[in-house]
Amino acid sequence: MSESNARQRGRPRSFDEETALDELTALFWQKGYTQTSVADLVEASGVPKPSLYRIFGSKEELFASILRRYMATRMDMISTLVAHAGPGVDGIHTFLSLMRDDVVSGTSQNGCLLVAASAELHGSTPGFDDFGSAYRGALRERIYTLVERAGGADNDIDQRADLMLTWFMGLDVTTRGAGDEAEIDRAIDAMHATVDTWR
Amino acid sequence: MSESNARQRGRPRSFDEETALDELTALFWQKGYTQTSVADLVEASGVPKPSLYRIFGSKEELFASILRRYMATRMDMISTLVAHAGPGVDGIHTFLSLMRDDVVSGTSQNGCLLVAASAELHGSTPGFDDFGSAYRGALRERIYTLVERAGGADNDIDQRADLMLTWFMGLDVTTRGAGDEAEIDRAIDAMHATVDTWR
DNA sequence: CCTATTCGATACCGATCGGTTATAAATGTC
DNA sequence: GACATTTATAACCGATCGGTATCGAATAGG
Numbered sequence: 001m002s003e004s005n006a007r008q009r010g011r012p013r014s015f016d017e018e019t020a021l022d023e024l025t026a027l028f029w030q031k032g033y034t035q036t037s038v039a040d041l042v043e044a045s046g047v048p049k050p051s052l053y054r055i056f057g058s059k060e061e062l063f064a065s066i067l068r069r070y071m072a073t074r075m076d077m078i079s080t081l082v083a084h085a086g087p088g089v090d091g092i093h094t095f096l097s098l099m100r101d102d103v104v105s106g107t108s109q110n111g112c113l114l115v116a117a118s119a120e121l122h123g124s125t126p127g128f129d130d131f132g133s134a135y136r137g138a139l140r141e142r143i144y145t146l147v148e149r150a151g152g153a154d155n156d157i158d159q160r161a162d163l164m165l166t167w168f169m170g171l172d173v174t175t176r177g178a179g180d181e182a183e184i185d186r187a188i189d190a191m192h193a194t195v196d197t198w199r
Numbered sequence: 200m201s202e203s204n205a206r207q208r209g210r211p212r213s214f215d216e217e218t219a220l221d222e223l224t225a226l227f228w229q230k231g232y233t234q235t236s237v238a239d240l241v242e243a244s245g246v247p248k249p250s251l252y253r254i255f256g257s258k259e260e261l262f263a264s265i266l267r268r269y270m271a272t273r274m275d276m277i278s279t280l281v282a283h284a285g286p287g288v289d290g291i292h293t294f295l296s297l298m299r300d301d302v303v304s305g306t307s308q309n310g311c312l313l314v315a316a317s318a319e320l321h322g323s324t325p326g327f328d329d330f331g332s333a334y335r336g337a338l339r340e341r342i343y344t345l346v347e348r349a350g351g352a353d354n355d356i357d358q359r360a361d362l363m364l365t366w367f368m369g370l371d372v373t374t375r376g377a378g379d380e381a382e383i384d385r386a387i388d389a390m391h392a393t394v395d396t397w398r
Numbered sequence: 399c400c401t402a403t404t405c406g407a408t409a410c411c412g413a414t415c416g417g418t419t420a421t422a423a424a425t426g427t428c
Numbered sequence: 429g430a431c432a433t434t435t436a437t438a439a440c441c442g443a444t445c446g447g448t449a450t451c452g453a454a455t456a457g458g
Contacts, residue, residue: 119375119376120234124231166366167366167369173369190358
């Protein structure tokens, strides 16, 4: 509570922190963690280098902050999609259509940042593996509620959620990997067809 | 034909090229392309640095050679799995079981190198995106023949192959992302359940 | 034994890496 | 207007990056 508007004395910042975080996120998203240099970050965000380190500590801590922030907004977005999807098998179809919009022409044209980051940093930079499994866990919860509202036996619901979760990560890979629109549509249509058998 | 045994004059090499390639592949596979330095490669493979550059040209060309080599062996392996799987829906179940062995205790515990590489280098290092789409294309051919032998309408076969392809990439992500054995089993069991509906 | 040839060991290169250290420029407070 | 405080500018740091050049060691052909 006492934190907001607490910045009064001293020279004002030349950048907006949220805007800068958006641009930092976009750059990491495009090029990956390792391939993005601090000089790149400074140039793209307009945040001076000493300020970057004063605020975030290091490149690694900055990336961790960005991943946390991204995780929160992405989970909010997926929760919203699930909420808008409605109940029943039709709700899943609606959800898939909404996801298609985001993947084809929305913000997720480079796949999921968390998937890319955990895949890139696994085995070389410890402390980032947790992001990947946390993402899969949070994503599964939302997919589960979506699938649950379509009915079926408990065991079926679990397995359908697991299938859709794994499929979802595969769609991320396809999206990032320069997959053209037709390839993405084939992947999504295939899921549509499978969902149809859940009626 | 005239190429084999052509290396005669000059000081003999202190390393076996195929063995070295295996170790270079393993290192790139673990740490990713960017996070692996040439010094790491030299240390892990035993190939002196000048020899690395004399034979492969550059780090980037070396990685391209390794990806081509990996692609060939991986496709051979998957073709073998498909061949051993046999016809019918049961063949797909067998295929999934064989895949599980490779993912859990085989050579693919870090996921697919091509998936990781194209995801890492996309957007930063041009010329590697093709590997990803080529991999998905070649993989889809093999999955298609597997699914085709289980029967069904042409349209169904196409969509089932697309589903299984996307699922497959998702399994790669799960495998690489420090997914424990139980999580991998859930992903595979979910596919088993879906395949059961194809009878 | 001499030469051509191929490779290994070592040192080296400029560039870039992530990160820091002045010092000056703005602000609010009094 | 003096002062404390926060930020921006710019130069700078050692380390490491990918890549190369030099030179000696090891082989085959003659």
